[in-house]
Amino acid sequence: MSPPSPSGFEHKVVVGIAELAVSNNPNVTLATYSLGSCLGIAIYDPVVKAGGLLHIMLPDSTVDSVKAAKHPAMFVDSGVPALFRATYQLRAEKHRMIISVAGGAQILDSGGFFNIGSRNYDALIGLLKDHGLRIDAQQVGGMVNRTMSLRLATGEVWLKTSGQSQEVILWKNSTLT
Amino acid sequence: MEELDTYINKVKTLPPAPRILPELLSLLGQDDTDSSRIVQLISFDPAITACVLRVCNSAYFAGALPADDLQEAITRLGFQQVYQLVAAVSGARLLIPAQKGYGINPGELWQHSVTAAVAAQLIAKSKGEDDSVVFTATLLHDIGKIVLAEALEHIYVKLIEENRSQQAALIETEKRVLGVQHAEIGGHLLARWNFPPSLVNAVWFHHDPGAAKEDRKIAAYVYLGNMIAYFMGFGYGHNAFALRGRADALDILDLKPEAVPDFMIQAFDNLQMVETLVKLNP
Numbered sequence: 001m002s003p004p005s006p007s008g009f010e011h012k013v014v015v016g017i018a019e020l021a022v023s024n025n026p027n028v029t030l031a032t033y034s035l036g037s038c039l040g041i042a043i044y045d046p047v048v049k050a051g052g053l054l055h056i057m058l059p060d061s062t063v064d065s066v067k068a069a070k071h072p073a074m075f076v077d078s079g080v081p082a083l084f085r086a087t088y089q090l091r092a093e094k095h096r097m098i099i100s101v102a103g104g105a106q107i108l109d110s111g112g113f114f115n116i117g118s119r120n121y122d123a124l125i126g127l128l129k130d131h132g133l134r135i136d137a138q139q140v141g142g143m144v145n146r147t148m149s150l151r152l153a154t155g156e157v158w159l160k161t162s163g164q165s166q167e168v169i170l171w172k173n174s175t176l177t
Numbered sequence: 178m179e180e181l182d183t184y185i186n187k188v189k190t191l192p193p194a195p196r197i198l199p200e201l202l203s204l205l206g207q208d209d210t211d212s213s214r215i216v217q218l219i220s221f222d223p224a225i226t227a228c229v230l231r232v233c234n235s236a237y238f239a240g241a242l243p244a245d246d247l248q249e250a251i252t253r254l255g256f257q258q259v260y261q262l263v264a265a266v267s268g269a270r271l272l273i274p275a276q277k278g279y280g281i282n283p284g285e286l287w288q289h290s291v292t293a294a295v296a297a298q299l300i301a302k303s304k305g306e307d308d309s310v311v312f313t314a315t316l317l318h319d320i321g322k323i324v325l326a327e328a329l330e331h332i333y334v335k336l337i338e339e340n341r342s343q344q345a346a347l348i349e350t351e352k353r354v355l356g357v358q359h360a361e362i363g364g365h366l367l368a369r370w371n372f373p374p375s376l377v378n379a380v381w382f383h384h385d386p387g388a389a390k391e392d393r394k395i396a397a398y399v400y401l402g403n404m405i406a407y408f409m410g411f412g413y414g415h416n417a418f419a420l421r422g423r424a425d426a427l428d429i430l431d432l433k434p435e436a437v438p439d440f441m442i443q444a445f446d447n448l449q450m451v452e453t454l455v456k457l458n459p
Contacts, residue, residue, distance in 0.1 A: 017410060018445060036410035036417075057409065057445065058438050067442055074445070107404065108346055109422025113434045116408055116441075117418075143340070143418035145410065163280040163337070163415030 015053050018074035022052030022086040026153035033147045035103030037117035039124060040148040042100040043083060044155040045092035046173055053150050054083040059123035076123040099133060100157040100171045102148045104140040137171035181365040184357055188324050194370040195267035197222055201260055202373060205309050216247045219263055228459050229262045237453040260309055268316045269457045278329030279322055285413035290316050291454045292411035296444040297402025304430060314379040314395055315402045321363030328355060337415045347419040348384050360384055387425040397429040405441055
Protein backbone atom coordinates (compact mmCIF):
# COMPACT_ATOMS: atom_id res chain seq x y z
CA MET A 1 0.00 0.00 0.00
CA SER A 2 2.29 2.75 1.17
CA PRO A 3 5.59 3.21 -0.64
CA PRO A 4 8.83 1.92 0.86
CA SER A 5 9.91 4.18 3.72
CA PRO A 6 12.55 6.69 2.79
CA SER A 7 15.71 6.21 4.79
CA GLY A 8 15.97 8.14 8.02
CA PHE A 9 13.90 8.56 11.10
CA GLU A 10 10.15 8.69 10.42
CA HIS A 11 8.26 10.89 12.78
CA LYS A 12 4.85 12.34 13.35
CA VAL A 13 4.30 15.99 14.16
CA VAL A 14 0.98 16.63 15.90
CA VAL A 15 -0.86 19.80 14.97
CA GLY A 16 -3.13 20.88 17.84
CA ILE A 17 -6.36 22.84 17.71
CA ALA A 18 -5.73 26.38 16.37
CA GLU A 19 -2.23 25.40 15.26
CA LEU A 20 -0.43 24.93 11.96
CA ALA A 21 2.80 23.23 10.93
CA VAL A 22 4.75 23.05 7.68
CA SER A 23 7.61 20.84 6.54
CA ASN A 24 9.63 19.65 3.57
CA ASN A 25 11.20 16.76 5.46
CA PRO A 26 10.24 13.51 3.70
CA ASN A 27 10.40 11.63 7.01
CA VAL A 28 7.67 13.74 8.54
CA THR A 29 3.95 13.09 8.76
CA LEU A 30 1.85 16.00 9.97
CA ALA A 31 -1.26 14.86 11.85
CA THR A 32 -4.21 16.54 13.47
CA TYR A 33 -6.70 14.69 15.66
CA SER A 34 -10.42 14.80 16.23
CA LEU A 35 -11.57 17.75 14.13
CA GLY A 36 -15.21 17.98 15.26
CA SER A 37 -16.73 21.04 13.59
CA CYS A 38 -13.21 22.37 13.03
CA LEU A 39 -11.55 22.04 9.62
CA GLY A 40 -8.25 20.38 8.81
CA ILE A 41 -6.65 21.94 5.76
CA ALA A 42 -3.64 20.26 4.13
CA ILE A 43 -1.67 21.87 1.31
CA TYR A 44 1.16 20.27 -0.66
CA ASP A 45 3.40 21.34 -3.50
CA PRO A 46 4.44 18.13 -5.31
CA VAL A 47 7.31 19.84 -7.13
CA VAL A 48 9.30 20.87 -4.07
CA LYS A 49 7.59 18.25 -1.85
CA ALA A 50 6.71 20.78 0.82
CA GLY A 51 3.42 21.31 2.53
CA GLY A 52 1.54 22.08 5.69
CA LEU A 53 -1.44 21.27 7.85
CA LEU A 54 -3.79 23.66 9.64
CA HIS A 55 -6.49 22.98 12.28
CA ILE A 56 -8.90 25.92 12.34
CA MET A 57 -11.74 26.26 14.82
CA LEU A 58 -13.88 29.19 13.59
CA PRO A 59 -14.64 31.00 10.32
CA ASP A 60 -14.01 34.62 11.08
CA SER A 61 -11.27 36.40 13.05
CA THR A 62 -13.28 39.60 13.43
CA VAL A 63 -15.02 38.03 16.48
CA ASP A 64 -11.75 38.39 18.39
CA SER A 65 -8.91 40.28 16.72
CA VAL A 66 -6.66 40.06 19.78
CA LYS A 67 -6.98 36.28 19.72
CA ALA A 68 -6.38 36.24 15.96
CA ALA A 69 -3.11 38.13 16.39
CA LYS A 70 -1.91 35.59 18.94
CA HIS A 71 -3.40 32.46 17.33
CA PRO A 72 -3.90 33.17 13.61
CA ALA A 73 -4.45 29.44 13.02
CA MET A 74 -7.70 29.61 15.02
CA PHE A 75 -9.67 31.22 12.16
CA VAL A 76 -10.14 30.50 8.45
CA ASP A 77 -9.49 34.07 7.30
CA SER A 78 -6.24 34.45 9.24
CA GLY A 79 -5.11 30.79 9.35
CA VAL A 80 -5.23 29.89 5.66
CA PRO A 81 -3.05 32.84 4.53
CA ALA A 82 -0.63 32.05 7.39
CA LEU A 83 -0.44 28.42 6.23
CA PHE A 84 0.32 29.38 2.62
CA ARG A 85 2.89 31.99 3.67
CA ALA A 86 4.69 29.46 5.87
CA THR A 87 5.04 27.02 2.96
CA TYR A 88 6.42 29.76 0.68
CA GLN A 89 9.42 29.81 3.02
CA LEU A 90 9.99 26.24 1.81
CA ARG A 91 9.85 27.37 -1.86
CA ALA A 92 6.33 26.04 -2.36
CA GLU A 93 4.22 27.95 -4.87
CA LYS A 94 0.57 28.82 -4.57
CA HIS A 95 -0.68 27.55 -7.92
CA ARG A 96 1.03 24.17 -7.62
CA MET A 97 -0.65 23.49 -4.30
CA ILE A 98 -2.82 20.41 -3.80
CA ILE A 99 -5.52 21.35 -1.27
CA SER A 100 -7.28 18.72 0.86
CA VAL A 101 -9.94 19.45 3.46
CA ALA A 102 -11.62 17.38 6.18
CA GLY A 103 -13.84 17.98 9.21
CA GLY A 104 -16.66 20.50 9.56
CA ALA A 105 -19.05 18.05 11.22
CA GLN A 106 -22.59 19.25 11.79
CA ILE A 107 -25.22 18.40 14.37
CA LEU A 108 -28.87 17.89 13.27
CA ASP A 109 -29.81 21.54 13.18
CA SER A 110 -32.33 22.54 10.52
CA GLY A 111 -32.61 26.01 12.05
CA GLY A 112 -28.91 26.63 11.45
CA PHE A 113 -28.32 28.13 14.89
CA PHE A 114 -25.31 25.93 15.60
CA ASN A 115 -23.83 25.61 12.10
CA ILE A 116 -20.18 26.30 12.94
CA GLY A 117 -19.03 23.35 10.80
CA SER A 118 -20.71 24.54 7.62
CA ARG A 119 -19.77 28.17 8.26
CA ASN A 120 -16.13 27.12 8.53
CA TYR A 121 -16.42 25.35 5.19
CA ASP A 122 -18.24 28.25 3.48
CA ALA A 123 -15.61 30.70 4.70
CA LEU A 124 -12.85 28.49 3.30
CA ILE A 125 -14.53 28.12 -0.10
CA GLY A 126 -15.02 31.88 -0.34
CA LEU A 127 -11.42 32.62 0.58
CA LEU A 128 -9.97 30.07 -1.85
CA LYS A 129 -12.21 31.36 -4.65
CA ASP A 130 -10.95 34.90 -4.08
CA HIS A 131 -7.45 33.57 -4.74
CA GLY A 132 -8.37 31.45 -7.74
CA LEU A 133 -7.82 28.22 -5.82
CA ARG A 134 -9.99 25.13 -5.47
CA ILE A 135 -10.12 22.07 -3.25
CA ASP A 136 -8.66 18.89 -4.76
CA ALA A 137 -9.97 16.39 -2.23
CA GLN A 138 -12.40 16.72 0.64
CA GLN A 139 -14.53 14.89 3.14
CA VAL A 140 -16.53 17.37 5.15
CA GLY A 141 -19.82 17.64 7.03
CA GLY A 142 -21.86 14.76 8.36
CA MET A 143 -22.11 13.65 11.97
CA VAL A 144 -18.63 12.17 12.35
CA ASN A 145 -15.34 13.17 13.93
CA ARG A 146 -12.29 12.94 11.71
CA THR A 147 -8.52 12.74 12.09
CA MET A 148 -6.26 13.79 9.23
CA SER A 149 -2.60 13.43 8.27
CA LEU A 150 -0.25 14.58 5.51
CA ARG A 151 2.82 12.55 4.51
CA LEU A 152 5.48 14.89 3.21
CA ALA A 153 7.35 12.24 1.19
CA THR A 154 4.41 11.63 -1.15
CA GLY A 155 1.83 14.30 -0.40
CA GLU A 156 -0.66 11.59 0.52
CA VAL A 157 -3.45 12.71 2.79
CA TRP A 158 -4.97 10.09 5.08
CA LEU A 159 -8.20 10.22 6.98
CA LYS A 160 -9.58 8.33 9.94
CA THR A 161 -13.23 8.60 10.87
CA SER A 162 -14.37 8.11 14.47
CA GLY A 163 -15.56 4.58 15.13
CA GLN A 164 -13.77 3.16 12.06
CA SER A 165 -10.59 1.22 12.67
CA GLN A 166 -9.09 1.73 9.21
CA GLU A 167 -7.45 4.85 7.85
CA VAL A 168 -8.49 5.72 4.30
CA ILE A 169 -6.67 7.76 1.70
CA LEU A 170 -8.17 11.14 0.89
CA TRP A 171 -5.63 12.25 -1.73
CA LYS A 172 -2.68 10.68 -3.49
CA ASN A 173 -0.71 11.54 -6.59
CA SER A 174 -1.70 8.79 -9.01
CA THR A 175 0.95 9.88 -11.54
CA LEU A 176 3.68 9.14 -9.00
CA THR A 177 2.71 5.52 -8.33
CA MET B 178 -39.58 4.59 35.73
CA GLU B 179 -39.75 0.86 36.32
CA GLU B 180 -38.13 0.30 32.98
CA LEU B 181 -35.25 2.60 33.96
CA ASP B 182 -34.76 0.70 37.21
CA THR B 183 -34.81 -2.58 35.33
CA TYR B 184 -32.01 -1.42 33.09
CA ILE B 185 -29.93 -0.04 35.94
CA ASN B 186 -30.41 -3.20 38.01
CA LYS B 187 -29.37 -5.40 35.11
CA VAL B 188 -25.90 -3.88 34.86
CA LYS B 189 -23.29 -6.28 36.15
CA THR B 190 -20.59 -3.74 36.91
CA LEU B 191 -22.32 -0.59 38.06
CA PRO B 192 -19.72 1.70 39.67
CA PRO B 193 -20.19 2.72 43.30
CA ALA B 194 -22.13 5.93 43.96
CA PRO B 195 -19.96 9.03 44.41
CA ARG B 196 -21.31 9.39 47.96
CA ILE B 197 -19.73 12.61 49.13
CA LEU B 198 -20.68 14.73 46.11
CA PRO B 199 -24.42 15.21 46.81
CA GLU B 200 -23.66 16.08 50.44
CA LEU B 201 -20.92 18.51 49.45
CA LEU B 202 -23.24 20.19 46.96
CA SER B 203 -25.83 20.75 49.66
CA LEU B 204 -23.17 22.15 52.02
CA LEU B 205 -21.99 24.54 49.33
CA GLY B 206 -25.59 25.66 48.79
CA GLN B 207 -25.84 26.86 52.40
CA ASP B 208 -24.89 30.40 53.32
CA ASP B 209 -22.97 29.68 56.51
CA THR B 210 -20.91 26.68 55.57
CA ASP B 211 -18.30 25.68 58.10
CA SER B 212 -15.11 24.65 56.31
CA SER B 213 -14.30 22.04 58.95
CA ARG B 214 -17.48 20.15 57.95
CA ILE B 215 -16.35 20.17 54.34
CA VAL B 216 -12.90 18.93 55.30
CA GLN B 217 -14.45 16.19 57.44
CA LEU B 218 -16.73 15.09 54.63
CA ILE B 219 -14.01 14.92 51.97
CA SER B 220 -11.67 13.14 54.41
CA PHE B 221 -14.07 10.18 54.52
CA ASP B 222 -12.51 9.23 51.21
CA PRO B 223 -8.71 9.11 51.65
CA ALA B 224 -8.12 8.32 47.96
CA ILE B 225 -10.05 11.42 46.88
CA THR B 226 -8.27 13.52 49.50
CA ALA B 227 -4.85 12.41 48.29
CA CYS B 228 -5.77 12.99 44.66
CA VAL B 229 -7.20 16.45 45.35
CA LEU B 230 -4.02 17.47 47.17
CA ARG B 231 -1.90 16.12 44.34
CA VAL B 232 -3.78 18.16 41.72
CA CYS B 233 -3.84 21.15 44.01
CA ASN B 234 -0.05 21.05 44.04
CA SER B 235 0.27 20.37 40.31
CA ALA B 236 1.85 22.85 37.92
CA TYR B 237 -1.52 24.32 36.94
CA PHE B 238 -2.80 25.12 40.45
CA ALA B 239 0.31 25.38 42.60
CA GLY B 240 1.02 28.75 44.14
CA ALA B 241 4.16 29.67 46.03
CA LEU B 242 3.37 27.30 48.90
CA PRO B 243 2.24 23.72 48.61
CA ALA B 244 -0.95 22.71 50.45
CA ASP B 245 -0.28 19.92 52.96
CA ASP B 246 -3.89 19.27 53.89
CA LEU B 247 -7.44 19.97 52.78
CA GLN B 248 -7.89 22.94 55.09
CA GLU B 249 -4.90 24.63 53.49
CA ALA B 250 -6.14 23.73 50.02
CA ILE B 251 -9.50 25.36 50.79
CA THR B 252 -7.82 28.47 52.16
CA ARG B 253 -5.66 28.75 49.08
CA LEU B 254 -8.06 27.80 46.28
CA GLY B 255 -11.45 28.42 47.89
CA PHE B 256 -14.42 26.07 48.41
CA GLN B 257 -15.61 26.20 44.84
CA GLN B 258 -12.28 25.18 43.38
CA VAL B 259 -11.72 22.39 45.89
CA TYR B 260 -15.27 21.18 45.30
CA GLN B 261 -14.59 21.15 41.57
CA LEU B 262 -11.53 18.95 42.15
CA VAL B 263 -13.50 16.54 44.36
CA ALA B 264 -16.21 16.38 41.66
CA ALA B 265 -13.58 15.78 38.98
CA VAL B 266 -11.87 12.99 40.92
CA SER B 267 -15.26 11.34 41.61
CA GLY B 268 -16.25 11.74 37.97
CA ALA B 269 -12.97 10.31 36.73
CA ARG B 270 -13.60 7.08 38.65
CA LEU B 271 -16.92 6.69 36.88
CA LEU B 272 -16.08 7.85 33.40
CA ILE B 273 -12.48 6.92 32.61
CA PRO B 274 -13.11 3.25 31.70
CA ALA B 275 -13.88 2.48 28.03
CA GLN B 276 -17.54 1.85 27.19
CA LYS B 277 -17.59 -0.76 24.49
CA GLY B 278 -21.17 -0.37 23.37
CA TYR B 279 -20.68 3.24 22.32
CA GLY B 280 -17.42 2.82 20.44
CA ILE B 281 -15.70 4.82 23.16
CA ASN B 282 -11.98 4.30 23.75
CA PRO B 283 -10.55 4.49 27.30
CA GLY B 284 -10.45 8.07 28.48
CA GLU B 285 -12.56 9.49 25.64
CA LEU B 286 -15.80 9.78 27.59
CA TRP B 287 -13.87 11.38 30.43
CA GLN B 288 -12.13 13.89 28.18
CA HIS B 289 -15.45 14.80 26.57
CA SER B 290 -17.14 15.19 29.97
CA VAL B 291 -14.40 17.41 31.41
CA THR B 292 -14.31 19.66 28.34
CA ALA B 293 -18.11 19.98 28.37
CA ALA B 294 -18.11 20.73 32.13
CA VAL B 295 -15.45 23.43 31.83
CA ALA B 296 -17.30 25.02 28.88
CA ALA B 297 -20.68 24.91 30.68
CA GLN B 298 -19.11 26.41 33.79
CA LEU B 299 -17.70 29.30 31.74
CA ILE B 300 -21.17 30.04 30.36
CA ALA B 301 -22.75 29.81 33.83
CA LYS B 302 -20.09 32.10 35.28
CA SER B 303 -20.74 34.66 32.54
CA LYS B 304 -24.36 34.71 33.74
CA GLY B 305 -23.42 34.84 37.43
CA GLU B 306 -24.99 31.45 38.17
CA ASP B 307 -24.08 28.70 40.65
CA ASP B 308 -21.40 27.01 38.66
CA SER B 309 -20.84 24.07 41.07
CA VAL B 310 -24.16 22.45 40.18
CA VAL B 311 -23.66 23.25 36.49
CA PHE B 312 -20.14 21.83 36.54
CA THR B 313 -21.26 18.61 38.25
CA ALA B 314 -24.34 18.15 36.05
CA THR B 315 -22.29 18.59 32.89
CA LEU B 316 -19.49 16.38 34.16
CA LEU B 317 -22.01 13.56 34.74
CA HIS B 318 -24.38 14.26 31.81
CA ASP B 319 -23.46 11.05 29.97
CA ILE B 320 -23.42 8.79 33.04
CA GLY B 321 -26.40 6.93 31.55
CA LYS B 322 -24.10 5.66 28.82
CA ILE B 323 -22.17 3.52 31.28
CA VAL B 324 -25.48 1.79 32.06
CA LEU B 325 -26.58 1.39 28.45
CA ALA B 326 -23.15 0.48 27.06
CA GLU B 327 -23.54 -3.09 28.26
CA ALA B 328 -26.99 -3.48 26.71
CA LEU B 329 -25.77 -1.93 23.49
CA GLU B 330 -22.64 -3.94 22.97
CA HIS B 331 -24.28 -6.40 20.59
CA ILE B 332 -26.67 -4.13 18.76
CA TYR B 333 -24.52 -1.04 18.49
CA VAL B 334 -23.86 -1.53 14.78
CA LYS B 335 -27.61 -1.54 14.15
CA LEU B 336 -28.04 1.58 16.24
CA ILE B 337 -25.37 3.44 14.28
CA GLU B 338 -26.84 2.34 10.97
CA GLU B 339 -30.29 3.54 12.03
CA ASN B 340 -28.84 6.85 13.10
CA ARG B 341 -27.21 7.34 9.75
CA SER B 342 -30.12 6.24 7.57
CA GLN B 343 -32.81 8.03 9.59
CA GLN B 344 -30.71 11.14 10.30
CA ALA B 345 -31.94 10.76 13.86
CA ALA B 346 -30.41 11.90 17.11
CA LEU B 347 -28.72 9.21 19.20
CA ILE B 348 -31.26 9.45 22.03
CA GLU B 349 -34.15 9.05 19.57
CA THR B 350 -32.62 5.87 18.14
CA GLU B 351 -31.85 4.55 21.63
CA LYS B 352 -35.46 5.10 22.64
CA ARG B 353 -36.78 3.32 19.56
CA VAL B 354 -34.39 0.37 19.76
CA LEU B 355 -34.07 -0.07 23.55
CA GLY B 356 -37.19 1.66 24.88
CA VAL B 357 -35.00 3.91 27.04
CA GLN B 358 -32.34 6.53 26.30
CA HIS B 359 -29.11 7.49 28.06
CA ALA B 360 -30.24 10.91 29.34
CA GLU B 361 -33.23 9.58 31.31
CA ILE B 362 -31.24 6.60 32.57
CA GLY B 363 -28.51 8.99 33.72
CA GLY B 364 -30.99 11.28 35.44
CA HIS B 365 -32.65 8.35 37.19
CA LEU B 366 -29.33 6.92 38.33
CA LEU B 367 -28.26 10.29 39.77
CA ALA B 368 -31.61 10.53 41.60
CA ARG B 369 -30.94 7.10 43.12
CA TRP B 370 -27.54 8.42 44.16
CA ASN B 371 -29.26 11.32 46.01
CA PHE B 372 -28.14 14.17 43.79
CA PRO B 373 -30.36 17.28 44.05
CA PRO B 374 -33.46 17.36 41.80
CA SER B 375 -32.17 20.33 39.77
CA LEU B 376 -29.05 18.37 38.79
CA VAL B 377 -31.10 15.24 38.06
CA ASN B 378 -33.43 17.19 35.76
CA ALA B 379 -30.57 18.94 34.01
CA VAL B 380 -29.01 15.59 33.11
CA TRP B 381 -32.40 14.04 32.25
CA PHE B 382 -33.16 16.83 29.76
CA HIS B 383 -29.67 17.69 28.55
CA HIS B 384 -30.72 17.05 24.94
CA ASP B 385 -33.94 19.06 25.25
CA PRO B 386 -33.44 21.75 27.90
CA GLY B 387 -36.81 23.40 27.24
CA ALA B 388 -38.52 20.30 28.67
CA ALA B 389 -36.71 20.64 32.02
CA LYS B 390 -39.29 23.22 33.22
CA GLU B 391 -37.97 25.08 36.30
CA ASP B 392 -34.51 23.55 35.81
CA ARG B 393 -34.29 24.53 32.15
CA LYS B 394 -31.45 26.98 32.78
CA ILE B 395 -29.11 24.36 34.23
CA ALA B 396 -30.17 21.96 31.47
CA ALA B 397 -29.36 24.63 28.87
CA TYR B 398 -25.86 25.12 30.30
CA VAL B 399 -25.30 21.36 30.12
CA TYR B 400 -26.67 21.28 26.57
CA LEU B 401 -24.37 24.05 25.34
CA GLY B 402 -21.30 22.76 27.20
CA ASN B 403 -21.87 19.33 25.68
CA MET B 404 -22.19 20.79 22.19
CA ILE B 405 -19.11 22.98 22.50
CA ALA B 406 -17.06 19.94 23.52
CA TYR B 407 -18.20 18.12 20.37
CA PHE B 408 -17.54 21.13 18.17
CA MET B 409 -13.99 21.42 19.49
CA GLY B 410 -13.30 17.79 18.70
CA PHE B 411 -13.62 16.45 22.24
CA GLY B 412 -16.22 13.94 21.21
CA TYR B 413 -16.24 10.22 20.73
CA GLY B 414 -18.05 7.33 19.16
CA HIS B 415 -19.29 6.75 15.65
CA ASN B 416 -21.89 9.45 15.04
CA ALA B 417 -20.60 11.94 17.54
CA PHE B 418 -22.71 14.75 16.12
CA ALA B 419 -26.05 12.91 16.20
CA LEU B 420 -27.71 15.50 18.41
CA ARG B 421 -30.42 18.03 17.64
CA GLY B 422 -29.93 21.77 17.51
CA ARG B 423 -32.16 23.34 20.15
CA ALA B 424 -32.42 27.06 19.57
CA ASP B 425 -34.38 27.41 22.82
CA ALA B 426 -31.20 26.52 24.74
CA LEU B 427 -29.94 29.94 23.65
CA ASP B 428 -33.26 31.69 24.36
CA ILE B 429 -33.47 30.21 27.87
CA LEU B 430 -30.11 31.78 28.72
CA ASP B 431 -30.77 34.93 26.74
CA LEU B 432 -27.83 34.24 24.45
CA LYS B 433 -27.45 34.90 20.73
CA PRO B 434 -26.06 32.25 18.36
CA GLU B 435 -22.89 34.37 18.06
CA ALA B 436 -22.17 33.60 21.71
CA VAL B 437 -21.25 30.02 20.77
CA PRO B 438 -17.97 30.95 18.99
CA ASP B 439 -17.13 33.26 21.91
CA PHE B 440 -17.51 30.45 24.43
CA MET B 441 -15.50 28.13 22.16
CA ILE B 442 -12.65 30.66 22.32
CA GLN B 443 -13.00 30.87 26.12
CA ALA B 444 -12.96 27.07 26.33
CA PHE B 445 -9.81 27.06 24.18
CA ASP B 446 -8.22 29.46 26.68
CA ASN B 447 -9.01 26.94 29.44
CA LEU B 448 -7.65 23.85 27.72
CA GLN B 449 -4.76 23.69 30.19
CA MET B 450 -7.32 23.36 32.98
CA VAL B 451 -9.12 20.68 30.95
CA GLU B 452 -5.87 18.81 30.47
CA THR B 453 -5.04 18.96 34.18
CA LEU B 454 -8.40 17.40 35.06
CA VAL B 455 -8.26 14.88 32.20
CA LYS B 456 -4.96 13.57 33.57
CA LEU B 457 -6.42 12.86 37.02
CA ASN B 458 -5.51 9.40 38.10
CA PRO B 459 -7.77 8.45 40.99
